[in-house]
Amino acid sequence: MAVPVSAARELSALKWVPLEDFxxxxxxxxxxxxxxxxxxxxxxxxxxxxxxxETAGRVPPPQTKAREGEP
Incomplete structure (x- = not known):
């Protein structure tokens, strides 16, 4: 399991737990x-x-240039 350094102190252990014990x-x-x-x-x-x-793996829409006279 990869954990960002900034979140490492939030994770003290990794263990499978039944849903009823969450x-x-x-x-x-x-x-x-x-x-x-x-x-x-x-x-x-x-x-x-x-x-x-954003949904992971989603390809963002292409950037379009504004037409002359449009913001």
Whole structure:
């Protein structure tokens, strides 16, 4: 597992934990996010991996030049 240096102190261990035990091992906001993600996957929904708020691997639209006289 790769962890950014700035987040290294937030991770003290790596361990597989059953969903029903999450409340003991993670913060409340993390538990909600994980449970929502698992529910979505179980229901056949795709969860996008985001990088800086954009779907990872997404090709950004091409930049267009403004026409003369347009902002």
């Amino acid at each position: 409340d003991v091992h993670v913060e409340t906001y993390q538990e909600r996010r994980i449970r929502e993600a698992v529910t979505a996957l179980r229901n056949g929904h795709r969860i996008p991996l985001l990088t800086r708020g």
